[in-house]
Amino acid sequence: DTGVSQDPRHKITKRGQNVTFRCDPISEHNRLYWYRQTLGQGPEFLTYFQNEAQLEKSRLLSDRFSAERPKGSFSTLEIQRTEQGDSAMYLCASSLEFPGPGTEAFFGQGTRLTVV
Amino acid sequence: TQLLEQSPQFLSIQEGENLTVYCNSSSVFSSLQWYRQEPGEGPVLLVTVVTGGEVKKLKRLTFQFGDARKDSSLHITAAQPGDTGLYLCAGAGTASKLTFGTGTRLQVTL
Numbered sequence: 001d002t003g004v005s006q007d008p009r010h011k012i013t014k015r016g017q018n019v020t021f022r023c024d025p026i027s028e029h030n031r032l033y034w035y036r037q038t039l040g041q042g043p044e045f046l047t048y049f050q051n052e053a054q055l056e057k058s059r060l061l062s063d064r065f066s067a068e069r070p071k072g073s074f075s076t077l078e079i080q081r082t083e084q085g086d087s088a089m090y091l092c093a094s095s096l097e098f099p100g101p102g103t104e105a106f107f108g109q110g111t112r113l114t115v116v
Numbered sequence: 117t118q119l120l121e122q123s124p125q126f127l128s129i130q131e132g133e134n135l136t137v138y139c140n141s142s143s144v145f146s147s148l149q150w151y152r153q154e155p156g157e158g159p160v161l162l163v164t165v166v167t168g169g170e171v172k173k174l175k176r177l178t179f180q181f182g183d184a185r186k187d188s189s190l191h192i193t194a195a196q197p198g199d200t201g202l203y204l205c206a207g208a209g210t211a212s213k214l215t216f217g218t219g220t221r222l223q224v225t226l
């Protein structure tokens with residue numbers, strides 16, 4: 001297993017277009033997280049899944065954002081009608097379920113979105 | 117809402133100096149993790165601390181978890197240019213969702 005994989009690494013899109021990002025977690029990890037990070041800031045939580053169930057969504061996740069993890073493996077994050085304020089690094093992470101050292105989250109390299 | 121404040125926000129030091137980064141919260145965390153992130157990349161896990169008062173060493177890096185599990189520190193001895201990056205602490209609450217600190221940007225110059 002090579003770790004958490006995100007695709008694409010970079011995306012430039014015009015305002016108003018839809019974009020979709022993919023995340024492939026570490027295979028034995030039940031939990032998958034999406035975070036957003038703007039320049040110079042720490043990552044902000046967007047949503048997370050336990051297997052295929054989406055358990056929590058942040059207030060940051062407006063109606064234009066939707067995330068899925070249909071088979072409990074890979075996940076997609078879609079942003080509809082992109083706005084310039086959506087420009088950020090979108091990070092995916094995965095972890096095991098139970099508390100303690102097993103909740104260490106491992107991150108992918110991120111998808112850098114630029115909305116022009 | 118669980119918040120983690122890191123200090124300092126920025127640190128520019130010369131090679132060979134020592135430094136300490138602090139991560140503070142009013143909330144208790146079941147575990148706390150430290151990450152380092154380089155520009156354009158995702159955060160890379162450095163260490164996880166779980167027990168109050170725990171101290172972990174990773175070569176020149178020493179991590180400490182506060183007795184009450186509300187705060188943590190990262191001490192770097194004899195900093196090197198390769199230590200340059202954004203250092204992030206992240207706390208895991210009861211739901212195991214990570215809450216990240218505000219980050220400390222470290223620049224180590226020759």
